[in-house]
Amino acid sequence: xxxxxxxxxxxxxxxxxxxxxxxxxxxxxxxxxxxxxxxxxxxxxxxxxxxxxxxxxxxxxxxxxxxxxxxxxxxxxxxxxxxxxxxxxxxxxxxxxxxxxxxxxxxxxxxxxxxxxxxxxxxxxxxxxxxxxxxxxxxxxxxxxxxxxxxxxxxxxxxxxxxxxxxxxxxxxxxxxxxxxxxxxxxxxxxxxxxxxxxxxxxxxxxxxxxxxxxxxxxxxxxxxxxxxxxxxxxxxxx
Numbered sequence: 001x002x003x004x005x006x007x008x009x010x011x012x013x014x015x016x017x018x019x020x021x022x023x024x025x026x027x028x029x030x031x032x033x034x035x036x037x038x039x040x041x042x043x044x045x046x047x048x049x050x051x052x053x054x055x056x057x058x059x060x061x062x063x064x065x066x067x068x069x070x071x072x073x074x075x076x077x078x079x080x081x082x083x084x085x086x087x088x089x090x091x092x093x094x095x096x097x098x099x100x101x102x103x104x105x106x107x108x109x110x111x112x113x114x115x116x117x118x119x120x121x122x123x124x125x126x127x128x129x130x131x132x133x134x135x136x137x138x139x140x141x142x143x144x145x146x147x148x149x150x151x152x153x154x155x156x157x158x159x160x161x162x163x164x165x166x167x168x169x170x171x172x173x174x175x176x177x178x179x180x181x182x183x184x185x186x187x188x189x190x191x192x193x194x195x196x197x198x199x200x201x202x203x204x205x206x207x208x209x210x211x212x213x214x215x216x217x218x219x220x221x222x223x224x225x226x227x228x229x230x231x232x233x234x235x236x237x238x239x
Contacts, residue, residue: 044139053220065219066174072145073141085139159206
């Protein structure tokens with residue numbers, strides 16, 4: 001089975017690509033494009049799933065949370081090619097300064113951030129315009145809420161915690177400070193390691209239920225990507 005805890009891949013849509021088909025072929029519509037009737041049904045389905053998130057977004061906006069609202073959009077296998085993601089980004093990107101798609105999980109799950117109901121309405125408006133955005137809609141399967149990947153160990157041990165990368169330095173810095181403040185206030189021992197140029201990975205010591213309850217009580221849970229037992233490595237004398 002594929003590893004469901006693969007790291008987030010950076011998402012970057014092509015800036016200029018006016019060809020409708022890959023490989024420079026004829027300008028006829030691609031075979032993966034949904035026919036008109038199915039396109040309308042897909043638009044209605046995606047719109048219903050997206051608008052179900054509106055109360056959750058409204059609550060976060062009212063609270064003025066520093067953590068953006070995050071949800072997932074799934075792409076069917078036929079739409080996972082990078083060349084097709086440009087059409088999807090045209091639906092979800094609501095700002096010229098930054099993209100709303102902050103990563104890709106397991107090749108078919110787009111992680112999307114928004115901060116306001118206005119952004120949500122902007123996206124829903126595009127989904128309603130199924131003729132204008134038919135390529136992007138044809139590349140989408142469904143929209144759901146995002147939840148961190150949580151793996152529980154059989155016995156209390158060290159856990160590896162990764163946070164989402166919101167692609168904005170100031171936001172990431174503020175969220176990291178909040179995260180470490182929560183750990184400090186709950187007397188949870190941790191070690192921060194900078195494995196890559198992006199966000200650090202935290203090694204936290206303690207019981208799984210205590211760690212999980214601590215995060216959920218402070219809303220920092222919404223900024224997490226994964227919680228899993230810290231891997232253990234051992235070498236034999238012959239190695």
